[in-house]
Amino acid sequence: MFNSRTAILTLYLAFAVTSANAVxxxxxxxxxxxxxxxxxxxxxxxxxxxxxxxxxxxxxxxxxxxxxxxxxxxxxxxxxxxxxxxxxxxxxxxxxxxxxxxxxxxxxxTQPLWQWRGDPPPFTALTGSCLYINETRYDRPGKPYGGEYGILKSMAAVKPDLTLWLGDNLYFREVDYGSPLDMPLRYQRDRALPALQALLQTGQHYAIWDDHDYGSDDSNKSFIFKGESLALFKDYWANPSYGMPDTPGVFTKVSFNDVDFFLLDDRYYRDDQTMQDGTDKAMFGKSQMGWLRNALLGSHATFKVIAAGGQMLNDENKWEGWQGYSEERQHFLVWLAEAHINGVLFLSGDRHQTELLKLPRADTYPLYELTCSPITSSSHNVTSAAKNPVLVEGTLVGERNYCTMSFSGPFKQRVMNVKSFNVDGKQLWEKRIELKELTTAK
Missing domain, CATH: 2.60.40.10 (Immunoglobulins)
Incomplete structure (x- = not known):
């Protein structure tokens, strides 16, 4: 007989099924x-x-x-x-x-309206690269390449105003990049890592890619699924823009208070690193470099941070980097000096080591490059890197780490404090860079 108890049980079971199937x-x-x-x-x-x-x-x-x-x-x-x-x-x-x-x-x-009203507020940007999440059945045999996911908790504890992801934000495996039907599985799995969620829910997030979250290792502009890879990137990151209408890619500009971050795409237009160096060999490509020059000329920011997945100023780098595209790089650096663009600093990932480089220039201010890597990927032996003549002493890190850039001070006397931290959040080093150090009178 259908009684009230049966009715209640039926409703409960219906609710349980609905709840179990709820998105x-x-x-x-x-x-x-x-x-x-x-x-x-x-x-x-x-x-x-x-x-x-x-x-x-x-x-x-x-x-x-x-x-x-x-x-x-x-x-x-x-x-x-x-x-x-x-x-x-x-x-x-x-x-x-x-x-x-x-x-x-x-x-x-929301960002404050400080212009014409006072000094820009202080803020902190967190940054890093190379986030490898193990998946044993598809990883290479042997010791796991990724680890110490607790670093993500330390990063979230910083409570940064924004986080800049510098590429290799995930690692496509051989089972992933062979088809655009397979590539979404890597994004879907890695983005849901429980240890990552607290950081994702803290501050704002902006990203560029490097080879491993674009395609295969050392991949270049010939990757046949780069259009699908770009579509995936757009689905999973909420940048202000992605390239320009006539120049696809992930490059964009992020303005935060008085700092402009110029986030570059080092893959979509990249000639292979092994191609003979010369006028036609490019890492960023003519259109993107034209955009960057115009964006720098139009910027009123105190600090102008140029970020890319791979290193840009390191001539001692034996691996991928802008040093292998010498004419494109030299053309830009000459223009940068002649245009008297002040406040420029470079930012990169990829190398599985952290270091601050300081490149002297004749008749103008030196160029710094902060490379910050890795977050959870394995680190490299840094013995040879310690001999680099442009390395800022005490800034070389050969373990998993992340970096912060904090901006503070009066508008025309701004200061950037750069720091590196280990997986437990312990500070490894700190460097203070004053705006006046990056300024040349026109």
């Missing part, structure tokens, strides 16, 4: 690009759903964004936009899947 959060949320009046929140579900955000200033009334379908075509990822915000405000937000909270309450800060 869940797969990875994130992660705040990407944020301006003074808008923000973009990246999220990934484990199935198709309608996603949207609730947001408010603390204690204020909740507001809602429009709903966005998360579909299999984009691996159930979405970039959820929040608009009509106010500068310099703290906002709380919740990600909603089909009218149910997918995660707890998180927050982001």
């Amino acid at each position: 869940q959060l797969h990875a994130g949320p992660m705040v990407g690009t944020v301006s003074m009046r808008s923000a973009t929140v990246w999220v990934q579900a484990d199935g198709a759903t309608q996603a949207w955000l609730k947001y408010r200033t603390p204690g204020g009334k909740w507001q809602h964004t429009d709903k966005m379908p998360l579909t299999a075509a984009h691996h159930y990822t979405g970039h959820l936009p929040v608009t009509a915000l106010e500068p310099g405000q703290h906002y709380e937000y919740q990600v909603m899947f089909d009218n149910k909270p997918a995660a707890g309450t998180l927050s982001f800060n």
Whole structure:
């Protein structure tokens, strides 16, 4: 007989089945690009759903964004936009899947309107490269290449305002890059690493790629699935832009307070490293370099940080780097001096070692390059690197680590403090670079 107890049990079982099949959060949320009046929140579900955000200033009334379908075509990822915000405000937000909270309450800060009103606020950018997540059945036999994922907890504890991912942010294996049908599996697995989520939920995130998250090891512009790789990158990172309308790629500019970060694409237009050096050999390509020169000329930032996946100023590097494209590099460095572009510093990853290089130049200020690597990949033997004549003493690191760049001080007397930290968050070294050290009178 169908009685009340049966009815209750039936409803309970129906609810249990529905709950078991409900779409869940797969990875994130992660705040990407944020301006003074808008923000973009990246999220990934484990199935198709309608996603949207609730947001408010603390204690204020909740507001809602429009709903966005998360579909299999984009691996159930979405970039959820929040608009009509106010500068310099703290906002709380919740990600909603089909009218149910997918995660707890998180927050982001819009950029402040400081121009013409006072000094730029201090802020900290966290950076690093080479995030290898082990998967034994597809990894090479022997000792695991990745490890010490606890470094991600140490990175999140910094509470950076933004994180710059410098490439090799994941590692495609042989089972991945043979088909664009396989490549999404690597992104989907690695992005959901539990140890990564707290960092993704802290501050803003911007990224470029290098060979391993573009294609195979040392891959160049001939990679036949580079269009699909670029589409994947766009799905999984919420940068302000991706290349230019007539020049595809991942390069972009990120402006944060008084600092411009010029994030370059060192793969999409890259000739192979082994090609004979000469006028036609390029790492970034003519169109991208033209964009960079114009972007630098148009920048009013105090510090101008030029970032790429591989090293740019290290002539002692025996592996991939801009030193193997000498004419393209020399043409740019000569132009940089002649154009009197002040405040420039280079930033790179890839090398599985961290170091700060200082390249002297005649009649102008020296060029620094901070290379920060690896996060969870294995490190390299750094014995030979210690002999580099342009190495800043005490900055060579041959273990897993991450770096921070903190900017502070009055507008025309800004200071950048660069630091390196080990997996436990212990500071390994610190270097103070004053804006006046990167300035040449025109």
